[in-house]
Amino acid sequence: MSKLFQSRFFTTVNDLHCLPQGPLREVAFAGRSNAGKSSAINVLCNQKRLAFASKTPGRTQHINYFGVFAKDDLLAYIVDLPGYGYAAVNHETRYHWNSLVSDYLQERPELVGMILIIDSRRGMTDLDEQMIQWFLPTGKPIHLLLSKCDKLNNSECRHTLEAVEKRLAELAGPAVNLTNPHPQITAQLFSSTKRIGLIEADKIIINWLFDATTEIDATSQTEEN
Numbered sequence: 001m002s003k004l005f006q007s008r009f010f011t012t013v014n015d016l017h018c019l020p021q022g023p024l025r026e027v028a029f030a031g032r033s034n035a036g037k038s039s040a041i042n043v044l045c046n047q048k049r050l051a052f053a054s055k056t057p058g059r060t061q062h063i064n065y066f067g068v069f070a071k072d073d074l075l076a077y078i079v080d081l082p083g084y085g086y087a088a089v090n091h092e093t094r095y096h097w098n099s100l101v102s103d104y105l106q107e108r109p110e111l112v113g114m115i116l117i118i119d120s121r122r123g124m125t126d127l128d129e130q131m132i133q134w135f136l137p138t139g140k141p142i143h144l145l146l147s148k149c150d151k152l153n154n155s156e157c158r159h160t161l162e163a164v165e166k167r168l169a170e171l172a173g174p175a176v177n178l179t180n181p182h183p184q185i186t187a188q189l190f191s192s193t194k195r196i197g198l199i200e201a202d203k204i205i206i207n208w209l210f211d212a213t214t215e216i217d218a219t220s221q222t223e224e225n
Helices: 036-043 091-107 126-138 154-173 198-210 219-224
Strands: 007-013 026-030 063-070 073-080 111-119 144-149 183-189
Touching: 007 073, 026 036, 036 073, 036 111, 036 144, 036 198, 063 091, 063 144, 063 183, 073 198, 091 111, 091 126, 091 154, 091 219, 111 126, 111 198, 126 144, 144 198, 154 183, 183 198
Parallel strands: 026 073, 026 111, 111 144, 144 183
Antiparallel strands: 007 063, 063 073
């Protein structure tokens, strides 16, 4: 049984000053509206309605925290970031999202990795690449879940994965970070409905959250406190 199975809702925040304090690690889930982010979180945590997919794309404007528990002990966090890319969102809301998410990705010391959900039928978009570019300077790993791959045939799956991996190599090439000059960016095929790639994704997230060899840089938090 995965450690993620005992996850439950913890808190919702709309401002970086309200983020949970403490040394617990967290993994962020990001993705375009309707890319399958909520479904991915739910299936990985073996729950039906842990993360809610709004009937109105782009409506969720907050960062949702889900605690990973062992009985009553809080061990880590899964973080659900607001979906992006919905055209009907007004300028002020879009600006708020961009500021909130980019600052969170770039400045949150407890964040140890990002899971980026991309609809395999659409491939990587400019906004997806923007998310990657925001996070690359941190030197922390990024893992792409190419969702809804059950809608593609085997040949389409193979070509989609190859195209994404080629683009990721191009994006990671010029990245410069003093602590990690070659950040790890990986991708896999994934389907929540058919449970394709579930074990592989679970192993990556668990490793990020509980691998004792990976240290969290708490310098910025210490300075703030």
